[in-house]
Amino acid sequence: MSGIYIHIPFCKQACHYCDFHFSTSMKKKDEMVLALAKEIHLRKNESELLDSARNDNSIETIYFGGGTPSVLTTDEIQFLIDAVYKNYSVSENPEITLEANPDDLSTERIIELSKTSINRLSIGIQSFFEDDLQMMNRAHNSAEAKKCLEVATQYFDNISLDLIYGIPGMSNEKWKQNIDTALGFDIPHISSYALTVEPKTALNKLIQTGKIAKPNDEVAAAHFQILVETLEKNGFIHYELSNFGEEDYFSKNNSAYWLGKKYIGIGPSAHSYDGISRSWNVSNNSIYLKSLDENKLPNEIEILSKTDRYNEYIMTGLRTIWGVSLERIEKEFGISYLDYLNNQVQKFIKDDLLEIVTSSDSTFGRNCIEKILKTTKKGKFLTDGIASDLFYLNLEV
Template sequence: MSSSMGSSLLERFGGELGIYIHIPFCKQACHYCDFHFSTSLKKKSELVNALVKELQLRKDEFKNTTVETIYFGGGTPSLLTIDELRLLIDEVYKNYSVAENPEITLEANPDDLVSIRAQSKTIFEEYKSVGINRLSIGIQSFFEADLKLMNRAHNAEEAKNCLQEATKYFKNISIDLIYGIPGLTNENWIKNIETVLSFDIPHISSYALTVEPKTALDTFIKKGLVKNVDDDLAQQQFHILIEKLEASGFVHYELSNFGKPNYFSKNNSAYWQGKPYLGIGPSAHSFNGNERGWNVQNNSKYIKAIEQSILPIEIEILSITDKYNEYVMTGLRTLWGVSLEKVERDFGENYKIYLLEQAEKHILEHLLYLDEGKLLVTKKGKFLSDGIASDLFMLNLS
């Protein structure tokens, strides 16, 4: 389903707004990744121009909102030049109401940050000059064997050099780490965590390696070239992560995210709390509280449509059951939990009764607990939270 410039895809929604800008380019394909991206940069300029135009086309959809966060995700946004980043950030300011001090995050790879050299300023100073105030750096591991298995573009030395330089200019830094990698021992996993802590990084996003269908990793495992992921080992490493980071002053505020006080990701927290967001670029998703939209997952089709002032978007109107299920899924992943009062207020008493009935067995198994009217996941249940949430979903109201 597509929408023209004259019609609004998403219902106007008052309050805060996050803008996500998808940069669908990478130097090379990581073996585990199933996100939308291209390793050819031929259409990068055309794509950036299309992103600018989409920002213009959609400015009326969220008229009564204030942009609190701008997030460059991908793909690899650090492949954009400073001028391209400046162009996109300026376009947001021209077309939207922006908060006084918005969180502006750039996802970046270590090899880009250590290889880019400006004539008079470091790349970090350049980023700050265009308004970027938060970096999310895709480290994943500090061990060469892990990086090669995942086909990462950087090496361990570049990862460390990158953090050494980045921390001179940015305090608000997040890094990504992956656990459960075949061959990654608990000993080396602890070393990964300790290396991050040595740089005084205030935010860590950490994920279990998952084998997505049709990825290179999936093929290698099926051919016996790589060992399959060991779920028990991944769970051990998840609990090691929690123990180490909480002992170092981090708050485990979302299943995959740990932040020191005042360093939680405002962008991601908005997703988990059900706030509206606007997704710009191919494959990007948008949400206004009642509808979800997603752009076509093809660079050429996206560019062609936007050039014709057509938004290449499909939309789904969310039912009350969809909204309940989404709230349960996101709430259980966070320290804020699932509020029984909110469930009853927003979805009705039947939903609250159903939720408590479904939760009972998990409470008895010490995977869930109730605290001050909120349903929360125990430490024992955290690794299983997505599966637990699915048990609480309402499939059919009748």
């Protein structure tokens, strides 16, 4: 098995661009922590069904996402980690990640967290410039961002930070300064995303009313190229479209998702995947709490068709350095899918957006040469659009 994701549905304030599920009211936080622990317990038997073929149902990663998990107290975080250990078999050295915002990471808090089971911090910096942070309605300021990194690096070896590019009005030079500032803290992992405009966000309303300019795709593409070139020159491996890590510092939690491993999602709006089906919890705190109070799991389940699984593999595979294995396509999905894929990729190969390379695979002690479909440097920024053009939409009913 891969891991457990725990969604903490609370934030101090709403970032203008965010469309994740959260509440800015902390009134039900205590009740929610107990409910999360109950769901962890109620779903403990699910781990016995995962990866049974490998006789391996241990938890390799525990990931606190949100929302803003750092709004929980250190004792509450450890309480939930302990609940996982009580109900599941956990590997000897699991990766345990906490997403945190700079305003929650005082020196005292960082020291507290370093004494818990948390061994990886993912810090939501987004930008080191005050005007960007205010535009996005972030709860922290530039000084807090820099201070928390200065202290965190003294107590944690494994740290990731988030940066956002394509912000309206951000010049290439300003974006380069953001990257250079991050590199100055000797952080081993950086996640970076283009600013996107989701329909039901405050950012969308601000753009519609003319208060903020609409993000420009050409600017975002230029920022992406600067990001890739700068980080690769500094020893980072671009292992996933939005993620860069030094060797041995890739996110194990996220890599498992991209590689199609199985996971359990705990909390409101959290998703789970068992290789055959996907389930998701209700995105409503009150309904979630009521259901758990009645010992019910408030989720919906979708059985994935072969085409669903094929399309998902195309999407996740192309985003990573591991690419899409043509051998796996034929073995898991059949020759008709492989023929379709080979036909669809030709125009992208001709335009130097995709390429087929050979790769040595020594997994499980076997040595073989595989053909792998990957994006080129030219095609990397366009990965999601290319993947959608490769989807098979009508092979199955």
